[in-house]
Amino acid sequence: MKDKLSIGEFAKLRNLTTETLRHYDRIGLLKPIKVDPKTGYRYYSILQYEELGTIKELRxxxxxxxxxxxxxxxRNLEQSVNILRDKHEELKNRIKELQQLEESIDEKIKHLEEISKEMNFEDIVIKGIKEREIITFDKSIKNEIDLSYICLKLENELKEIAPIVASNRYGAIIKQKDIELNNYIESLSMFIFIRDRDNIDENHIKKIPKGTYACMYYKGSIWDIGNSLKKMLEYIEEQGYTVCGDALQISQIDISVTDKKEEVLYEIQIPIERNLI
Incomplete structure (x- = not known):
């Protein structure tokens, strides 16, 4: 059995390409034992087999x-152990990040599948909803430019690995006073629901109280809420309720997943309480 191997023979031993070995030679990571001065051919020793295997595994x-x-x-034992320990911690953190991404994508897919099956988009329903937390800057938006800037600012504030694309976590707040004055889009302020408040500025966190909410879906842009909101307010009055807080306008299907305006979907949630007799 021969010791001196051509670059092709040596690369084949570890299922690598010859270009990979040439690259390792150029950067000084793994040098051949001999380079023919006339032909430029590189030759390797079978004794370099383990070193190449270690490089491949570390990659x-x-x-x-x-x-x-x-x-x-x-190299020595202590140094190698310390380097491998550091890399092990990085791998564990990466695995954790990937698990969070997988859970996030799974949740988004289920949400989109479920909401796409919803048939009664114009029905008004009464729901009991638990307390939630949001990030908001209480800054009113007037147009798409304002919307883009505030959404970017909100996402930068959110310290999460998983993306929020296609989720039902974006929304706008409509102040109760503006609902009462029929100025439905005069005070729209954007928010994002949060799951983990770690590393988030407490000054930007707001609680949405648990309670009874009148809820309804509508299709269209964030600015197309008027007719649906009027319908809901009439229903609330007819059913013997009154509005008792700010309304929420929550994105369910947005432009992150569709270019078709007729597929964009929002849910309106209005906190209500029974009229006192």
Missing amino acids: ELGMSIDEIKKYFDN
């Missing part, structure tokens, strides 16, 4: 070239 662990060079620099 699979996600180590950068610089980290692998450091790993091979004056």
Whole structure:
């Protein structure tokens, strides 16, 4: 059995490409034992087999070239253990992040599938809803430019790994006083529901109280709430209720998943209480 192997033969031993070995040579990570001065052919020793295997495994662990060079620099047991321990912590954190992403995507898919099956979009229903927390800057928006800037600011405030795309966590607050004055879009202020308040400025967190809410879906943009809101207010009065707080306008299907205006969907939630007799 021969010791000196061509670059092709050596690459095949570890299922790598010859270009990978040439790259390792150029950056000084794994040098061949000989380079033919006339042909430029690279030759490797079978004794380098383990070193190449270790490089491949460290790359699979996600180590950068610089980290692998450091790993091979004056190696000893303590140094190797410490480097591997650090990489293990990184991997555990990455696994945690991937699990959070998987759970988030799963939740979004289920939400979109369920909401797309909803048939009675114009029905008004009474729901008991638990307390929720939101991030909001209580800043009114007047147009799409305002909307874009405030949504960006809200997302930057939210310290989460998982994306909120396609979720039902975005919404707008309509002040009770503006509902009573029929100025439905005079005080729209955007918010995001939060799940984890860690690292979020407490000054921007607001509680949405639990209670009884009149709820209704409508299709259209965030600005198209007028007719649906009027219908709900008439229903609330007919059923012997009064509005007792700010209304919420929650995005259910938005432009992150569709370009079709007729598919964009919001839910209006208005807190109500029984009229006193």
